[in-house]
Amino acid sequence: MSRFFWVRHGPTHAKTMVGWSDLPADLSDSAQLARLSGVLPAEALVISSDLVRASATADAIAAGRQRLPHDPDLREIHFGEWELAHFDEVEDQARLRAYWETPGDIRPPGGESWHEVCARVDRAVARLMADHPGRDIIAVAHFGVILTQVQQALQIGAYAAFSHRIANLSLTELHHQDGSWNALRINHLP
Template sequence: MNLTLIRHIKTSAPEGLCYGQTDVALPQGYETIHVQLAEQLKNEAFHALYASPLQRCTLLANTIAGGRPVIFDERLKELNFGDWENQLWKDLEILPEAAVFFNDYVHVPPPGGESFQQMTDRIAQFMAELKTKHPRHNVLIVAHGGPIRIIHGLAEGLPIADYFKREVPYGHISQLHF
């Protein structure tokens, strides 16, 4: 399967806000940026388009799709930070449970949230299903930085602790064979 992965554009969330699965708004003028990104993909023929159901991905996916159907899948959401959602990192970093999380984010979830391992498991399940449904197709996925890093890490056979070494800027388009 040939994958094209695109990360949503930068949101209008305040700098330093923890917003994994919080549905934050996009900045004014986001439509223009979405059209520019869609233009970069206009010559690509996608058999299927998948996206996270959070609006920062759905709006971009729908622009790229140009009226074609998009499949929104909960498993493509960013990490669930639980009780930490919509709080500033500077306020969270001083909490006693934050040290435990930061020392082993792969296995330790934030309070009420999920660990990176749990997120990796849901993305791996999604990818296994996708590979079965679209073994030789071109597929587009619009998602967040975390899921995109995980997809690359799975495709490259990297250890889970190395997934975050990959840079995935906002609005970045990457391609890989899975």
């Protein structure tokens, strides 16, 4: 069995669509970081997106656990021309609404579709399971990345996956055994 402990990075306090922009996380809540680190398995491997908000969060909760190299396939959704825009600043409101309300093949200009995000993250997860069979993995990533795996574990559509809240510094625990996923906790705040 492979157990994945997905952790969303610390808050950036941005009020825009933040995808591949490398904004730092606010890691000032040391008590929350300690609680989070304390509920994670001691022998787990730690990996993160290569974006600083995820990698710094991973460093803050690693607590002596083995760190794997950052993985760019664990980056947030690539919002392309919508990057760092407020929702009401996007000119093509119909396309923006369709992106969030009927996620799938629609992509922001210069960005990636939901299906492309899912394929990218699924490749990373498959690679981790192949390289580290049966190991516990703490993966520090982003809202969209974690939702791709919640969607897969719950066998739900993308729109239903988007209904799940994934708070900063929350834990989502998913287990993989005999070819199927099981969601034990989603958006748990220790």
